[in-house]
Amino acid sequence: DTGVSQDPRHKITKRGQNVTFRCDPISEHNRLYWYRQTLGQGPEFLTYFQNEAQLEKSRLLSDRFSAERPKGSFSTLEIQRTEQGDSAMYLCASSRRNQGSYGYTFGSGTRLTVV
């Protein structure tokens, strides 16, 4: 069990550019989640997958955001035409199907800065 890995750890991009982040979950976990966190706030739900199926996407998520989990293993989160308001920590987490009271395992996050 190597934990949840996220790459890159930091990304600085110019406004209008596209960025893509990768998450490798714990191998036995079939659920994968993306959250966003800004300073002084808690993690905000973006989307989640069960295996390769994207089961829920936050209605707050604009069409510029897209996530995939093509083979039910790693996942990518892409942001197109980045805006300064996209600057945040993007957290990936994984869990077994019936998370219930067992909680998520989070990665260390990707910090995005849009300049």
Added chain:
Amino acid sequence: DQQVKQNSPSLSVQEGRISILNCDYTNSMFDYFLWYKKYPAEGPTFLISISSIKDKNEDGRFTVFLNKSAKHLSLHIVPSQPGDSAVYFCAASAEGAGKSTFGDGTTLTVKP
């Protein structure tokens, strides 16, 4: 509409004393309540949880209490240690739902 609220942004306690972190929620459909701990430059780490059918769950120095009628839960840490200094997030989820809803966190500082 914030469904999970942590009204105290920060808390400072002396080493050895009790730390009490509070959390309120509004959605009566929540079935599980969880606490996470976060150190700087790391992702949150799951700490302890409680099911809505219980009113107390204990794990070592950490105890979570749930008052369903008041829609309130609290995390007690006793005795507090300097290594407990971190941001603590309260989260809630509904049975069968994939996502958890998080509060904005409370920064705990335990002074030696």
